[in-house]
Amino acid sequence: MKYILIILSLLILISPVFAENTDMVTKTLDEAINAYHNKEYDTALSSFLYLENNNVVNADLYYNIANCYFRKSQIGKAIIYYNKALKVDPAHTAANSNLKFILTLTKDKIDNEENDAMSQFLLRIFHSFDLNKAALFTAILFFLLILLLILMQTIFRNRDRSLPVFLIFLVLILLVISATVSYLKYQNFHSASDAVITSQTAIGYSGPGSEYTRVFTIHEGMICHIEENNENWLLIKLPNGIGGWIESDQLEIVKIK
Amino acid sequence: MKKYVSLILFMMLAVSALAADLEVTAYVNRTTVGIKDKVQYTIEISGSDADKIGTPNLPKLDGFNNQGVSTSSSSSYTMVNGSFESSVTKKYQYSLSPKSLGKITIPSITIKYKKKSYKTGAININVIQGSNKPAPSRGRNDNSPKSTSGKLSDNMFIDIQVSDKNPYQNEAVEVTYTLYSKYDVTSLSFNAEPSFIGFWKEDVFSPKRMNVQRTTRNGEIFNTMKLKTYAIFPSQSGNISVDPLKVNVDIRTESRSIWSFGNTKKYSIASNPVSFSVKELPAGAPSDFTNAVGKFHLNSSISETSLKVGDSFTYTLEISGRGNISNIDIATLPEVNHLRFLDPETSTEISSSKVNGKKVIRYLVVAQEPGSFTIPSLSFTYFDADKGKYITLRSDKYTLNVQEGDNIYIPGTTSQAAVHLEGSDIGFIIEDREMKSFKPWFDSILYWLILFLIFISLPVTTMLMKRQTQIAGDIDYQRQKRANRVLKKYLKLATEYHKTGNPDFYSAAQSGLENYLTDKLKIARGSRKEQIIDQAVKLGYPPELVEKINLMFNRCNEARFMPGGFSQENIQTDFIGLRNIVADLAKTRIKGK
Numbered sequence: 001m002k003y004i005l006i007i008l009s010l011l012i013l014i015s016p017v018f019a020e021n022t023d024m025v026t027k028t029l030d031e032a033i034n035a036y037h038n039k040e041y042d043t044a045l046s047s048f049l050y051l052e053n054n055n056v057v058n059a060d061l062y063y064n065i066a067n068c069y070f071r072k073s074q075i076g077k078a079i080i081y082y083n084k085a086l087k088v089d090p091a092h093t094a095a096n097s098n099l100k101f102i103l104t105l106t107k108d109k110i111d112n113e114e115n116d117a118m119s120q121f122l123l124r125i126f127h128s129f130d131l132n133k134a135a136l137f138t139a140i141l142f143f144l145l146i147l148l149l150i151l152m153q154t155i156f157r158n159r160d161r162s163l164p165v166f167l168i169f170l171v172l173i174l175l176v177i178s179a180t181v182s183y184l185k186y187q188n189f190h191s192a193s194d195a196v197i198t199s200q201t202a203i204g205y206s207g208p209g210s211e212y213t214r215v216f217t218i219h220e221g222m223i224c225h226i227e228e229n230n231e232n233w234l235l236i237k238l239p240n241g242i243g244g245w246i247e248s249d250q251l252e253i254v255k256i257k
Numbered sequence: 258m259k260k261y262v263s264l265i266l267f268m269m270l271a272v273s274a275l276a277a278d279l280e281v282t283a284y285v286n287r288t289t290v291g292i293k294d295k296v297q298y299t300i301e302i303s304g305s306d307a308d309k310i311g312t313p314n315l316p317k318l319d320g321f322n323n324q325g326v327s328t329s330s331s332s333s334y335t336m337v338n339g340s341f342e343s344s345v346t347k348k349y350q351y352s353l354s355p356k357s358l359g360k361i362t363i364p365s366i367t368i369k370y371k372k373k374s375y376k377t378g379a380i381n382i383n384v385i386q387g388s389n390k391p392a393p394s395r396g397r398n399d400n401s402p403k404s405t406s407g408k409l410s411d412n413m414f415i416d417i418q419v420s421d422k423n424p425y426q427n428e429a430v431e432v433t434y435t436l437y438s439k440y441d442v443t444s445l446s447f448n449a450e451p452s453f454i455g456f457w458k459e460d461v462f463s464p465k466r467m468n469v470q471r472t473t474r475n476g477e478i479f480n481t482m483k484l485k486t487y488a489i490f491p492s493q494s495g496n497i498s499v500d501p502l503k504v505n506v507d508i509r510t511e512s513r514s515i516w517s518f519g520n521t522k523k524y525s526i527a528s529n530p531v532s533f534s535v536k537e538l539p540a541g542a543p544s545d546f547t548n549a550v551g552k553f554h555l556n557s558s559i560s561e562t563s564l565k566v567g568d569s570f571t572y573t574l575e576i577s578g579r580g581n582i583s584n585i586d587i588a589t590l591p592e593v594n595h596l597r598f599l600d601p602e603t604s605t606e607i608s609s610s611k612v613n614g615k616k617v618i619r620y621l622v623v624a625q626e627p628g629s630f631t632i633p634s635l636s637f638t639y640f641d642a643d644k645g646k647y648i649t650l651r652s653d654k655y656t657l658n659v660q661e662g663d664n665i666y667i668p669g670t671t672s673q674a675a676v677h678l679e680g681s682d683i684g685f686i687i688e689d690r691e692m693k694s695f696k697p698w699f700d701s702i703l704y705w706l707i708l709f710l711i712f713i714s715l716p717v718t719t720m721l722m723k724r725q726t727q728i729a730g731d732i733d734y735q736r737q738k739r740a741n742r743v744l745k746k747y748l749k750l751a752t753e754y755h756k757t758g759n760p761d762f763y764s765a766a767q768s769g770l771e772n773y774l775t776d777k778l779k780i781a782r783g784s785r786k787e788q789i790i791d792q793a794v795k796l797g798y799p800p801e802l803v804e805k806i807n808l809m810f811n812r813c814n815e816a817r818f819m820p821g822g823f824s825q826e827n828i829q830t831d832f833i834g835l836r837n838i839v840a841d842l843a844k845t846r847i848k849g850k
Contacts, residue, residue, distance in 0.1 A: 131697050139707065
């Protein structure tokens with residue numbers, strides 16, 4: 001009884017955060033979608049971005065922002081937002097197909113690593129649900145584990161315990177897997193290691209500074225991995241494994257606030 | 258009995274009928290002899306009945322003196338299909354000496370046996386001046402002809418048989434090479450095969466192993482072996498000569514003594530070159546002539562004449578006959594609107610002679626539209642070499658009736674194309690007006706709080722459980738456990754008192770029961786009898802048992818406290834009563850608290 005009271009009071013404390021400005025969100029969305037319909041992509045974009053700046057984290061919103069950027073021919077920005085949408089909802093089909101399409105328009109061919117069937121299968125499973133589903137699953141498994149342990153102490157106190165012991169092991173294994181997946185997803189969600197080139201061209205140097213040897217030239221829309229951060233220079237790694245230093249204003253990191 | 262007799266008779270008849278086959282050959286040891294030499298003329302009769310024939314009568318030989326005859330016979334038995342067959346060979350060897358120079362003919366001899374006559378061939382002998390070194394004497398039963406003349410070419414050569422030396426262009430010609438040898442040929446290898454330049458050549462026969470047969474040729478006996486047969490089709494006109502066929506031959510020479518088997522000698526022999534004079538095909542060939550020369554027949558057939566749209570049928574053309582069948586073309590079918598002819602399936606069957614055969618062309622046709630259609634007649638022209646003229650054959654004309662059907666004509670996969678992409682674009686925006694903000698639960702306090710609460714419930718339950726067991730264990734549980742022990746102890750005591758008839762039995766029984774029941778029923782020790790009985794009833798002890806306990810308590814009180822209540826007689830019945838109560842108590846379960 002005491003606990004329920006605590007939970008309720010906590011919920012009441014948190015609820016204003018959830019209920020925050022729903023009216024405002026709906027209104028702004030209305031504006032943005034209408035503008036998009038009228039092909040006023042700048043207006044639509046600024047409305048969508050306003051929502052983003054007001055801490056709305058939503059895959060559909062990111063997807064819409066990406067579409068606006070695409071209409072404005074800012075491929076790099078579009079790729080960033082499609083990736084953001086996929087971070088929130090890895091199973092977002094529209095974002096997936098649009099990203100696939102838009103990547104064919106980039107100047108640099110991005111070699112996708114050829115994964116074997118097994119890892120492809122695992123990756124597909126990994127991307128088929130979002131972070132909160134993983135969290136929910138983990139919580140349920142945790143609950144089951146605790147419940148089973150309680151039952152062991154009460155009902156099964158003086159009885160044959162082989163079934164609950166078996167179930168506890170099963171749930172424990174699933175819990176470990178689920179927790180690992182959740183952790184990886186959580187890391188991925190908050191990661192800031194992927195970046196997309198937003199300037200027309202970007203030159204990669206062998207060191208942090210333009211006086212070093214030029215290693216490569218890449219173009220807008222190239223997805224890369226950030227390895228190191230040195231003030232204004234970033235060491236990036238391209239999908240094919242080549243690394244180089246790039247000025248930080250030529251790319252944008254895929255990151256959810 | 259009759260049956261058997263007739264069967265045996267029949268068998269005998271059959272045997273004699275089979276055996277009646279005779280073979281009569283005549284040959285000489287050489288065809289060219291010196292005037293002083295002798296010719297050995299042999300008549301060989303073989304067959305199962307050979308011994309039944311007497312010495313054949315030589316006709317009058319004008320050019321020779323008959324110097325006597327020697328007879329030899331040999332028999333062999335062979336097992337054919339499980340039955341014995343005997344074969345006897347009788348040889349009559351005449352020694353003839355020529356009387357004059359020049360050509361002398363030994364006429365053919367006729368032998369009559371069982372109303373059948375067997376004729377040998379006539380043999381020409383060339384008699385020359387002097388002596389032509391007679392052959393060394395030969396052993397008896399020497400079946401194989403031996404070299405009798407020193408000249409190799411007479412004793413071993415390759416014979417060529419050509420079916421036509423003056424063919425038309427593209428006409429089939431058969432060429433056969435045969436080795437003739439008087440020696441024992443042990444092995445053979447081809448040195449050079451004719452190249453047949455200017456011909457289309459097909460191998461018809463190649464020997465797979467040594468296969469030597471005996472043949473008489475011009476009265477002389479030879480070991481022969483077929484070397485090669487070709488079917489050739491001249492591809493150009495004019496005089497063409499063909500290179501000789503060359504073979505290497507190993508022959509076994511005669512043994513000089515019984516101790517040696519003779520040596521092997523190698524010879525290389527070649528056939529004569531053959532020349533052909535190929536005739537050009539006469540002018541005035543019809544336009545559909547496609548170099549078919551020979552004799553052909555044209556057949557056509559159709560599997561169905563009445564069908565529905567989407568159905569298919571087979572149209573078959575068959576050309577058979579003798580000639581350059583594998584090289585001929587057939588005019589392709591003209592297109593018929595609304596009939597789809599799939600690529601034809603052509604099969605050619607040619608006999609081993611490479612000259613006879615047939616070519617079958619099968620079209621699978623799909624009817625695409627309803628209506629009446631005609632498959633036109635096809636013409637095929639060939640040149641008949643025997644008649645020396647062009648002959649045109651026509652196939653039948655077919656009329657088809659195609660009706661509306663349920664099947665829809667589906668064009669072949671080749672005409673099917675992938676969906677053409679006319680442009681590509683991104684998907685449209687999502688017009689959801691309620692974009693709920695995504696918050697990772699891992700970032701919310703509530704999630705962790707819930708997890709914490711779930712977790713906390715475990716030690717809480719553990720603690721609760723522990724406390725409960727402690728409480729229960731301390732008082733009731735311990736007492737319940739103790740109850741049985743107490744009862745046992747007093748019962749033992751009571752049993753001992755009973756044996757000695759001691760009145761203390763009653764006090765032991767009472768304390769035992771009282772202590773046991775108070776513990777079991779969880780009431781304070783030293784409770785009064787009424788309290789115990791009340792509690793027992795409350796907790797569901799059977800009424801009879803309660804009554805018995807009550808009675809026992811009363812008996813104890815009586816015995817202990819009432820004067821004269823104790824008697825030795827009663828102690829026995831009370832002991833039995835006590836034991837019954839204890840047994841009943843052990844069986845009774847109480848409801849709990």
